[in-house]
Amino acid sequence: NIVDTPGHMDFLAEVYRSLAVLDGAILVISAKDGVQAQTRILFHALRKMNIPTVIFINKIDQAGVDLQSVVQSVRDKLSANIIIKQTVSLSPEIVLEENTDIEAWDAVIENNDELLEKYIAGEPISREKLAREEQQRVQDASLFPVYHGSAKNGLGIQPLMDAVTGLFQPIGEQGGAALCGSVFKVEYTDCGQRRVYLRLYSGTLRLRDTVALAGREKLKITEMRIPSKGEIVRTDTAYQGEIVILPSDSVRLNDVLGDQTRLPRKRWREDPLPMLRTTIAPKTAAQRERLLDALTQLADTDPLLRCEVDSITHEIILSFLGRVQLEVVSALLSEKYKLETVVKEPSVIYMERPLKAASHTIHIEVPPNPFWASIGLSVTPLSLGSGVQYESRVSLGYLNQSFQNAVRDGIRYGLEQGLFGWNVTDCKICFEYGLYYSPVSTPADFRSLAPIVLEQALKESGTQLLEPYLSFILYAPQEYLSRAYHDAPKYCATIETAQVKKDE
Template identity: 25%
Template structure:
């Protein structure tokens, strides 16, 4: 289990997450050749498997993959940067043990970096920082480091520094091992170690001292050595960095440029050296006791043994080529192909027909997975955030994922009226997959209203509708029902005559309508001041009902509603189909 790392790569838009992941897969031998995001060859990066992602050059869905580096198994989730797809980052960080926060050397800490930082804090995820794009004009890793201290309030220090910047970047200096590294070969796959260049020795010495001080502030053992003025060995420093990083008291900062293939291998080494394995992270399940309102937390046992009962969390759903794909993080025990597991939310028993490990959109069948693994199941009916266990009696649930509120709404309808079935099928699938994408039908305007995290979010779903379901859609502003009321008292003496064959209709009603004070706008006061039987008793409730019905904006034609009163109300307003009496009033019938 100590040979496993579950990491996520997250950052602000265009910091180079997907490019970095592509290099990681290439250097670990997972892919045979490198392709660029929105590259000239039109292939696109491995992790951006959706056609829309390749076309736009952005990541829309987080994609999982696994790879091996120095005999360690690394599960990687590449997440989107746009705030519109923030749920993808949220649920990735919920199930990961560590993360790599990527910063652009020019942009530094940007707005979405702060959001990602908040999400890491919420799920208590230790992280490394990688300052990317040192080849860009205006690259300034020192400024990015200072922003991490001032804007994000982190205890950070360089673990390696660049030899030259922008076009002159030749390699990097490893401050822990005190040596320089050069990346040679057409794709930087050959690493040559050398001494620190003479003109960088003073800077390297200062930066190493700064690193020791920052770690000593966060780690007791190194702190004591520092106070006793002992010089820590490289192994002491490494162990101290790991302890401080795992406890989220420190974040090591690495530098490089993924596009120019420099600094990626030291980052992979740092992931193994400093980020926690599944046994070092405490995960709790909540035990819901039916007989009491109290809940108790149970610590999950991360040992990779089949003896423990299985507990897993379905953190993401995706409709693949072969049906619904459910991403599961295993927290305890072992899951085997063909076994039965229980959904603790629905109490349903399901069979694991197919168990796969993922590499972007490719799959690899496996027979069993253990605690700490990330895998996917096929044909399991569940929702995002459901917990699965191997025991029926275990009423466990893993802590839920934070889902932000929607911020924007639009109306959406299929361009072709015959596509209604495809439209509802697509909408159902998208709402199951994405908890931040919400849909409701507005009964007043007769429109389907979709809500999400931003314009890009809704636009992407509209385009996916057309591509995946062949159902082009029209999007627009939601219509708003226009409401108005009377401003002063109005008396009425209304006669209704209708002769259309048969006995005909005749009715006359006299009375007064007056507005109530604005604080009583949810009330309706009805008063009957008729004398004798000039309005027959059985019609009075119908008059009241028609008034109330009209007030609620329901222009309904029902037999038990007084037609005379309704027609009078309609005559008060110019366009009765759109305008409704809304602020309430006092109605009195006199005659």
């Protein structure tokens, strides 16, 4: 099965979610454009997750291509541990031939003592030994074969596919191991049916099986499909290594079916947060409900897209990572859902953080408290990037779980809007005190009172407005280094360290 992923920065989180399910990756580089910024980011992610990778230099049939320059940029900017698998002649016509030169195997030989000794001694080295060492190095993600071609014209595709089938090995346990699979994609059909895609790492999945969702309820398999020969077909049984498509309204992205301990590879945990927001509205008021339904579906398929309705203005608020992502959403609303929308200019998403430790208590039957509940909360600021922590210091023996859950729900709601109207983060909230009257007090009283108490505690603490910032690596030719140092402060950027590598 082939998983095709976008290369633009705004969709890198989607790429990262797919990485964990791959046996291997083909990193496509345009012969015309060479190694781009996102190429480096993708390659870094592949290296970090130790995913076997083959590099394919595409579009070699375009005019003005300099393959030597492209290969050198791969060595300089991605990895020196590459092996060129073909000799390429571009004129008078394009000819691709297998590279049989022993020097092409330098990257394979130099990291194997036995092969290196034979090479230095001038002894012959069999192609079988070289091929075995190459396959092992590729599987270890320490060697990267380079192939050439033109996908549009089918040039060089067969050698690439032969390499993929020969070099990549299925991840996961073979044979009759316990069931394990993870969800990497959610989609909605044109009919509105929700489907989840999962990679089956081990075991066998059968129709009418009841399987465990890690940490959650069990799932009954009532329908199952798999990709086969370019089509999606029904099946009664799915085996280790296959991609399985299930209809489900409850299974979420990154859910694990079966035994979570058998996951062969750690999942990517570095999804960025949305940094921009805008208001979106239908051109006709009658389409508002349809727009909300469509945005809910789109947000379900992409964790970096969030949709909410402002409780005061009732405007539809859309939070996202980048402008290209917003353009794609607008296109999907128009083409798939037949909705014409009005989108305002995006603005930056801020957050709030308490300035100092503070606490507040509201007592039962003390006006103006209208609820049959007493709640005391404390707020303590944490270091930047810590997120929100919660602790209950009220005994479950006194205040039972349903009341405790209601307090936490109320706090979660209260954190959505701080003193400046933004989400509150980087703090610890402690439930210090609670009192109820039996039998009149209900969880709803605690759920309603908690955000009011939290607001008062935040007023006593005060909050600091946090602006989003990104850390990044800037690559520039050495002759522009002084310009980079000069211009960075103009854009509120701070250069922490600088390294020189060849001409960068």
